[in-house]
Amino acid sequence: MMHVGCIWGLSLFLSLSFGWTTAQQTNYTRPVFYCGGDLVSESGFVGSEGFPSFYKPNSKCTWRITVPEGNVVMLSFRIFDLEADSQCRYDYLDVYNGHSNLVQKLGRFCGTFRPGALISTTNTMMLEMVSDAENQGRGFVAYFSGAKPYENDQQVCGEKITKAQGEIKTPNWPDKKYPPGTSCSWLITVEPDMVIQVKFDKFVLEADSYCRFDYVAFFNGGEKDDSRLIGRYCGDEAPLPIITSGNVLLVQFVSDLSVTSDGFLAHYTSIPRGSHIPIVDSGAGTRSIPPKPAVRPVAPERPATTAPSHIPTTKYVPTEKPKPLKPTRGRGQGPNGKRPVPQNPLCAKACKRDGTIKTSFCASEFVITGKVTSMANGPRGTIISVSLIKAYKAGRLTITQVGETMSVKLVSLCKKCPLLRKGINFILMGQVDEDGRGTLAPGAFTAQYKAQHHKLLMNINNQPC
Template sequence: MWTTVCVFSTWTLLFLTHVCAQSQRRQVFTCGGNITAESGVIGSQGYPGVYPPNTKCVWRITVPEGRVVVLSFRFIDLESDNLCRYDYVDVYGGHVSGQRLGRFCGTFKPGALVSMGNKMLLQMVSDANTAGSGFLAVFSAAHPHERGEQYCGGKLDKPSGSFKTPNWPERDYPAGVTCSWHIVAPRNQIIEVKFEKFDVERDNYCRYDHVSIFNGGEINDARRIGKYCGDSPPAPVFSDGNQLLIQFLSDLSLTADGFIGHYKFRPKKFPTTTLAPATTTQPVTTRPIPLKYSVALCQQKCKRRGTLENNYCSSNFVITGTVITAVMRGGSMYVTVSIINVYKEGNLVIQQAGKTMSTKIVILCKKCPFVRRGLNYIFMGQVDEDGRGKIAPQHFVMAFKAKNQKGLNVLKNKRC
């Protein structure tokens, strides 16, 4: 009996000693800081406890010269929002004027993020409301992929040229690399980009290895034209102005063949009287809608008419999707929609990068119906001769919710 008690007491003591040692080793995470090291761990203030409200924390990471910073989120739990407007973490590829590599919230973990140089900055912002456990991320110094004496990417300002992933075409692109090509044309010209070959790690949401193309010279989600992965070359891309930024990112896992793309400058010409023929090289999203038609149409009172059922058969196309870009031009709104489901395709032109599908839609009257970037909708409308979706006030558009799915599936099998 006495021996048993002694053994039990000894075991209890060892257990308590182990627990105390573990608690002493647990890292305490504070709000921001300057970190100079080859590797390390960063966590939100108080992690794994709930992070405090109304805070702004900044972490500045510096690794040895000649190396790049590779950051991976191990855990993330921040207030969820489609546009990450409330609580979020921003990651920048530099301390002062670095490009933003991404903004993150909710529980979605992105692939590895790689800086162009030896510095990276994280900024976490929280508002007064909902909170979570925050985030935990690890960083390390890595050797950049070199091509000659330069990192991949750079400024391209000749009238035409090419860009490609490191190692193309001899072998797969390397893991953990970021390439940014900044294409700059004269002020009176736009830029056309075409991919000749394309093979980037496939993922339904292009979360890991991917190519992003932005209007302008910086990474800005509001000006992103598209995000591409998989083995299908994206459709030709045209800039709105005289600058484009193309960013390629690979994480630290799977790789693939990569890609080669070509660009060239084109005159900035927009037809004003008649529509250009279907074979034109101008993007369909820049063609203005005839003015008289738009003005007369937009004088109608904006009110949704009918139901899903009685609009289905009269529509050329029926899709559900997320608005990823929405740009006002004249009296119309030009929208890019990331497709959730297609119920009726008609002659609608659908672009596909891997398993990600998107299409272009013109809302003839910019405020009727009014749509917001980042939200999901049901679109029912007509298709013009170029395969572009066209939505007028009399067409049917409404917010898409999961409960609508069953009714749409029934309509898909309906004979019109």
Template sequence: MPKLRMSTLPMKTLHNTSVETCARSCVQESSFDCQSFDVNNKLQSCRLHNHSSADDRMSVIVSKNTDHYRTYFERLFNHLPNHILTFDHKRQIFNVSVEQCSRRCVLEVTFRCQGFDYEVKLGNCWLTDLSPSNSHGLIPQVNTDYYERQSTGPLEYFLNFGFGNLQQIEGEQIYHKRVIGVSLVACAHLCLAESSFKCTSFDYIYDDKSCYMSMYIAANVYGLVTSRADDKNVVHYEFKDSYLRRFYPSPYSAVLGHNDKIVVGVTPSACARKCLEETDFICRSFDYQVHEGTCLLSTKTGSDVGGLILQGTSQVHHFEMKPHLDCGGHLETESGDFASPNWPRNYEHNLNCSWVITVPKFKIIRISFTHLILSTESTESCNQTSDRLLIVDEDRKNCLGNNIREFVSQSNNITVILFTNEFGDAPGFHLQYKTDWACGGHYSTPYGEMASPGWPSEYPPSQNCTWDIKAPPGVRIFLTFVKVDLEEHIKRPCHSSYDVIEISEDVANTSTFLCGRYNHFTYNSSRSRLYIKFSSDNRVEKSGFHAYYTFVYDDKSKLHLTPFKENLTSTESYDLFNITSLLEFQETIEPENENYSNNENLESGTNIHYIDYRLQPTAGTPIDRSNLTLQTERFPMFKIENELRFVIAILATCFSLVLTVLFGVIFITCRHYRRSHLKGHQGPVYLFNDDDSSLYEKDNTMNGETEKRRDTDIENQASLADVSFINPTYDGSSRQLLLPSCTSIPSAVNS
């Protein structure tokens, strides 16, 4: 409550504290029951109270620099009107509010309180240690509400709609899978893990512990059936996606009469998304009518209108947006959203919040503000005395004024900073960001990527983008288009097409044009400079193009030599691509013509400046010229090349000789081992089964004496009763087979 404070004296006062620290102190206070606190934004003091503004006996008074806060334990429970859980309660508390009952349940120490039933008219609170998963289900009860402690297991992804089941539609299979004999938690887990269809809801019958899973929600089948047919105790649960989990649900409740926009024929998830993305007003809640699929957006919540209106069994549900709590963070996803602390309510005083957004390299960040409303103490929105929002992008600070809708970065890393003072406050900001491809840019690294804005979705109309790729002198550029999908032009040349890509190496040179569709296209430049231009008209848009490039080094690159820029700044990094040398070279005098012959200048021997790269931790770190050692030496390059070739030839010859000797030793050893082993063997070597071995003996005119020795060997072998497993190197008659290998032959094993 802004600019208000409790009229009574506090129980404790803290100094030099923030709102977050004051709230934590109130929750952790053990000497008394802290129910609210006041924060003086100018003095940064905190006053803890054992009463709150919700008490009828207490009052709040106006205070210029002080805001009043109270605890909200009720938010820790899911509210289900006109239902009770059980008649077997652990404790009863008379004449208390819902907030007080919630506090008693959270702070209960004699048992684990899982929820409570609350009699609305009498103000009676009934605490219980049961939950729907370990009881007999919910019971319809007029004028009594059930408050369920928020779960941390599979059930936290589902919203409990109480008693009822999906309506059956003629000709449609409503339930797609049924499982009997499982718990409620197991049913929720099965629905989350289902892969044969998208499970979005389930009905659970407590009588026989059966789980009915479905891809439909109540809005798809015109609501739930709440009649007690067959006296089955059934409860309906629906999945909450990422949008619905941003809201506090209150089934069978509404803020009727305070709706600012109506949308018909949408799901609850779509309604939640529309509330989050609303730009005409600050949407704080919405009501959803199940039967018609109607979404009613509102700037009001239950506390703004004196409480929600209960709808009995009418299937109208209320959803209130959860406040944003983070004051800064590091976001690395390619899309997301965040807002000022306490959004959609007014932000706090004395804030200094920083959000860092990092997306993949070669991409940019596109920010869309649904709202940006800051408090200003002067006519200038970015005055040092006013609340202000800054975006730091490549060392450039951009101060954003109120009502700005869009910001596009120049790099893949930005920082969003919010400063607030101790005076006024305002709603703040809510933004959504996503990655995109830049419309043009300058590239000088050995590798890079580029694409039309919006890729792989459609590019915007009326685009005129230019990418400038500059390689070191003597280095060419290899460009690859992974895919090109532009507006088709059949009866006109490509260079005059509506949407076209132009590739050129110089303004005066002949250009290469691309239009229509290509699955793959490559371009190899003859110079060290390349321009890529993309233009589109204002009518038909396609997905555009995606391309990447690499530097192609000439013969000098074989020696791992790369020209070094003379005017390199202290903060500029020079990334290496497929280069293993620790030295970078720079010629003393660079010729004006980029097509000069490197070999002619190098063969004659020239003064070469080189930089010892070992002074740097890695090749990708920024180069600080003050830490580099610049030396000048005479390098006869042709002598170095001949010496390297001679050394490589000698090493290759030595390596071949070593391999030849090694293979010879292995071959002789294996041959000797095999002969010695066969000499001690008393029978022939059988490599086949019984039929094949007889043919083998016949073809080799084996005498009867050999057959006799073979029969004798079989009689002397161990019987099957003495063996434990069958070795695959033995046949059915337990005859040992010798494999033609230099590995040792296993001895007789038990089969």
């Protein structure tokens, strides 16, 4: 969470530098944000009611943004602090692709991960924030502006397409890198009895564990609220072929104002509905790709003025099968003539944490809180699925979006230690292997998580190790 002094400093900067609309008003040294309103301007700021004070409980606020005709709305979050929940059930912000909750929902967000830049397909966008009776945060501040849907006269950066097949590519492809601060939106519609398949020929975007800075996102459908995110991708590993569930696909490409890269070239085709194409599926409409054996580079953290996102895209898929035990003779045989089951040397000691919460925090490569949703035996240990509440340290840890939920796959090297139970919220600390998988040694720090632990973990995170 951002220090209060920094928040007031930003408020002063916003007040002195920008004008305000009906949803906000200057008050000498800082802006005043109201609960909803109409923001009609080429650009401006929108924020939760009372920011930087804690937002009110049991509230519902709606902001309608309108930029000049011929533009699309680009929304970049500066600060984001809502109550964290893996499914965003309590306090959340919904962003819609127009002035209604009946159109496509671009996303639902909560917690303290700032969403990445969002773009609409028209000159309107709507934000709707809901809070319950408990656990308020400081809310959010975002900057909106009108962006041209085309990069220049020669290079089309987004359009509405009705052809049965075609291509999509980043601006400047293949002559040079895509420019910073770009937003593109393609809406592809094919015949009603067809679906759309997208294959990438080349793919090189700025790498980041959460795809916060530069990314391409795919949505099933483009005009309705029931359209769902298929996946958001970045880095240098091309996604596997993407197939829609219907005949409409929305593709959005966003780059921030710093590092750029080569970009991508993809071709789409329409295929008969029900065609069988083998694809790795992470569930809930999210396409994922198995990680490479090598470590992928992670972009450095950005200053608070850069709008990141929290949607990573890879998923661990075990590729090695356990090797069968070879039969032994003589002294290796047990009393019944069978080989005794070997004991895992990692599980020899008693189940006991190796350190305190502070020392373990500093020694661990990842520190997260989340609900254990499943536990299954795998070739290298127990595979644990965790629905993420908050990541205090992530590093190279692979995090996957499943629908509107963030999830993590961990491997416990010992079946008995640490002791975890399905359906319980835990604090989890451990190391990350070269494939981006989180590993839990028998002495790894784990504890049942309660809401009051969040402040403790944030305090530890803000202290030097």
